[in-house]
Amino acid sequence: DYELCEEWGHLYPVPREDLINLHREHLLHLLEMGDMEKALQVISRLSLTSIGQIKTQIWRCIILIYAFFLVSQVLLTLPELSRVNYFHLSSRPLLMLEQLLMNMKVDWVAVAVQTLHQLLAGQEIGFTVEDIDNLLSKYAEKALNFPFALKEKRS
Numbered sequence: 559d560y561e562l563c564e565e566w567g568h569l570y571p572v573p574r575e576d577l578i579n580l581h582r583e584h585l586l587h588l589l590e591m592g593d594m595e596k597a598l599q600v601i602s603r604l605s606l607t608s609i610g611q612i613k614t615q616i617w618r619c620i621i622l623i624y625a626f627f628l629v630s631q632v633l634l635t636l637p638e639l640s641r642v643n644y645f646h647l648s649s650r651p652l653l654m655l656e657q658l659l660m661n662m663k664v665d666w667v668a669v670a671v672q673t674l675h676q677l678l679a680g681q682e683i684g685f686t687v688e689d690i691d692n693l694l695s696k697y698a699e700k701a702l703n704f705p706f707a708l709k710e711k712r713s
Contacts, residue, residue, distance in 0.1 A: 560580065560583070560584035560587065561584075563580050564577075564580060564581075564584070564603075567580065581600065581604060582619065584600055585597055585600055585601070585619065586619045586623070588600065589619065589620060589623050590623060625649075625651065625685075626648060626649070628651060628674060628677055628678070629647075629648045629651045630648070631674075631677060632651060632654060632655075632670045632673060632674060633645065633648070635666070635669045635670050635673050636666055636670070637666075644657065644658070651674070651685060652685055652689060652690070652693055654670075655667060655671070655690065655693060655694075656693060656697075658670065659693075659694075659697045667694075671690055671694065674687070675687055675690070
């Protein structure tokens with residue numbers, strides 16, 4: 559359907575913004591389907607000015623897809639029956655880790671963090687390994703805070 563819409567865009571006067579949105583949606587669809595070859599073909603058909611206008615949007619889509627992939631990998635590390643409880647956080651991986659920490663699922667967090675460290679490997683997709691480490695440090699510090707003074711036992 560995207561290709562048919564693109565042909566119509568060449569034959570009939572279609573607002574440029576609509577064509578840009580069409581290309582963006584088509585690329586997003588192809589990337590979601592994992593069809594990198596067709597995605598590259600779509601990019602090669604675009605004019606340089608169109609590429610300039612949509613490249614920021616394309617990269618945002620790629621980053622969002624990759625971030626979703628990372629979160630899906632984290633979800634797969636969780637026990638199957640518990641995944642549904644964290645799926646609503648799919649678009650916010652750091653919040654998912656934070657929720658796991660608050661729910662005292664430390665073992666799950668350990669596996670999830672190890673998975674993220676392997677998948678990120680020097681990349682920045684909306685968050686970094688340092689962001690994960692900072693989150694873990696924050697909660698480790700909170701775990702060591704005692705809200706009361708320890709009393710000495712006297713004999």
